[in-house]
Amino acid sequence: MSFIDFDKEKCDECYKCLRTCPTKAIAFLGDRREIINELCIKCGKCQVVCPQGALKIAQDIDKVKLAIQSKRRVIVTIAPSFASAFKMDEPSQIVTALKYLGFTHVEETAIGAEVVSQTYETFIEDGNMKNLITTSCPSANYLVEQYYPESIPYLLPVVSPMIAHGKLLKSRFEEAYVVFIGPCMAKKVEAEGFQNRGVIDAVITFEELRDWFAEEKVTLTHLTPTPFDHVSTKRGCAYPLGGSLFKSDFRTRINHQYKYVRVDGIEECKDILDAMRKGALDHYCIEINICSGSCINGPGMPDDGTCHFEREMRLHQYVDTKKTLKEAKKKNHFEFDHLDLSKTFEAKNLCYDIATEADIQNALVRMGKYTKEDQLNCGACGYDTCREKARAVVMGISDAQMCMPYLRQKAESMQSVIFDSTPNGIVILDRDLLIRDINPAFDQAFNPEGSPVKDFPIAAFLEDDLFLQVRDTKKNILGQRIHFPSIKKTFIVNIVMLEKEDLILGILADITQAEKNQVELMRVKRETIMTCQGVIENQMRVAQEIASLLGETTADTKINLNRLKDIVLSDEGDF
Structure with a gap:
């Protein structure tokens, strides 16, 4: 999904x-x-x-609203971290609010957590596994399945509290539509897993619930408290704090052959799994959570400025009001032996394996990393190291040129080439019209001796009135033709105010030779026109002379032919 x-x-x-x-x-x-x-x-x-x-x-909000409108029995299983997610006078005000939205039955996922804890205890007491890893955090489970498959045998083969409670609710209310509400986004995917389909029908985060409350104009502190429809336990409610499995005051049965460790935070989880991969851990029972600070810092918590310690304090106060398992059993009948709470984990094949060392080296070259020193490992691209980035390039999920130092170097190199190679003179001035930088073309035109120019006033090399005008008016001058008598040259001048940098940029295109060429071209054109005119006149004269000669010749020919005709005709009369 x-x-x-x-x-x-x-x-x-x-x-x-x-x-x-x-x-x-x-x-x-x-x-x-x-x-x-x-x-x-x-x-x-x-x-x-x-x-x-x-x-x-x-989001599943629309699905849930449709289920409520259809008059189905819509049941909520809400994570106990709700007590730290919302500001209330009484935690049970949340029940009133949920029933106002249309939910018919509200229970805490802590009931499922208690069921899971009891199932964990059987594995801990058996002591048959070398190491044990709790499996209540779906993101931690995905981390192991995808990146640490060698640790799968240590995962406790038990469903999460959400799934356990969902199964319990479905067994009690067969046609019910069950909605989980909590701080975890991974629960949305977990609920869709092929082993869990049909157990949880929809998942809503606390942040989404807050928005729904706002939409319906529900103010929690204005509501009369309503008790939950089922009583939860102290141990189950303490799950979001982390470490509740192994606290003696929560009456967890301890097998002393295991050392108990609580780990939360992604880097800490990876660290202990790396240690397990190396074989450094033996007979450890590890409670593992991806979110730093455990579930009360989940990504689905409302972003209302509440700090971690305030959330923790609220939840501690709520947990203190809860009952132990023995006390809760007096009101609840926790019967779950008929439920299948088993969970199967399997390794996921990753495309990371396709990257060979040769592929990575080739990708590094494409990224402009020719030596180890070129690998800055700056992390600007999002990857921790250049090699990790190169691996992503090989996988086809990252662009080789998506490297900030490479792009900067390329841009600076291109900028330097343009700055140094352009035939136009470029000068950069500060607000006091002191030279900050010039390019070779400017140096050649205005400073042929090659004297130091930095921090010298521009007036030492050319008239500064236009630069003053741009500085004072903040209006750019573009395409103005200016002749500098001191160097006998003419330029097209562009002067631009760089306001953010508080600098003035001058670009001067030398058109002296172009104007000389234009004058020479006009002279050649005039001479060519005069020459053409002479040729035309001469041709006309010749044509007239030829025409005159042709006319005289034609007349003589006509006379002679007529004479010949008369002679021939006269000779015929003699016969």
């Missing part, structure tokens, strides 16, 4: 999303902007950091 789409019109290619993406699962190639589903772990960090709002998450 592709659950994040690009709005290409909004994307300004700042690459902030790519820099943030822990698996570099974003393609920037020509006009192509795309999330590479096979590489993405669905953490949602790219969407959160995009300053232009160019990344859009698939």
Whole structure:
């Protein structure tokens, strides 16, 4: 499922999303902007950091509204982190708000978390696995399946709290439409997984719920609290804080042959999985979460300026009001033995494997990285290293020229070539009309001795009245013909005020030779016209003389022919 789409019109290619993406699962190639589903772990960090709002998450709000309008039993399973996501006088005000929107039944996903915790305990007590990794965080599961497949045997083969609670609800309300509401965007994909289809019908983030409340003009603090339809436990509600599995006050049964570690944050997760890959861990039980600070810092939390510590404090206060499992059982009957809570994980083949060392070296050359020193690893392109960027080029998800130092060097090189090679004189002045830089053509025209010119006033080389005019009026002078008697040359002058840089740019095109050529051309034209006129007159005279001669000759011929005719006719009379 592709659950994040690009709005290409909004994307300004700042690459902030790519820099943030822990698996570099974003393609920037020509006009192509795309999330590479096979590489993405669905953490949602790219969407959160995009300053232009160019990344859009698939939403189920409309589906949920239709289900409510159809008069179906629409049930909510809401993550306990709601207590840190919304400002309320009483946490149970959220129940009132949800039922106002049309939901018929509201429970906490913490019930599913309690079920999952009890299932985990059986694996921990058995002690048959070398290492154990919790599987409540879908993004962490995707990370292992796609990038650390050798650790799949250590993943606890248990569904997440959302799926466990969804199955529990479906077993109690067979025709119900179940909606999960929480801080995690990856849950949208998890709910669509082939092993979970039909368990959760729709997923809404807390941010989407906040917008829905605003649309319906719901103010939580104005509502009368309503209790949840089922009681959750202290341990289940503490899941978003992380580490709740292994706290003795939450009554988790401990198998002392395992060392218990809580890891949250993508880099920390990758670090411990790297250690596991090297074989450095033995008999560790690891609670792993992709989001730093665990679920209360999920990408679907409302962006209302609330800091992590305030969220944590709110949730701690809420957890303190909850009951232990023993106390909760007095009100709830947690019967889940009939449910299949198993989960299968499998390795995902990645196209990263297609890049050979020769391919990478060839891509580096195309990026202008000819030596190791050329590999700056600046990260401006979004990739952490030049080699990682080259690998993406080989994969066909990145442009070789999408390298800031390379583009800058290329632009500066082109700029330098133009500046140094143009036949036009170029001078750059500061506000005081002191020379900051000149090019060789200007130097040759106005400073043939080659004296130092930097920080000298322009008036030392040519009249400065036009430069003063541009500085004072901030109006550019374009295409003005000026003759400089001191050097006996004529130029077409363009003077431009660079306001942002507070500099004045002068470009002078030498037209002296062109004007000389124009004068010479006019002289040649006049001489040519005069010569042509003489030839024409001479031709006319010759033509007239020829015509006169031809006329005389024709008359003589006519007379002689008539005479010959008379003679012939007279001779015929004698016969």
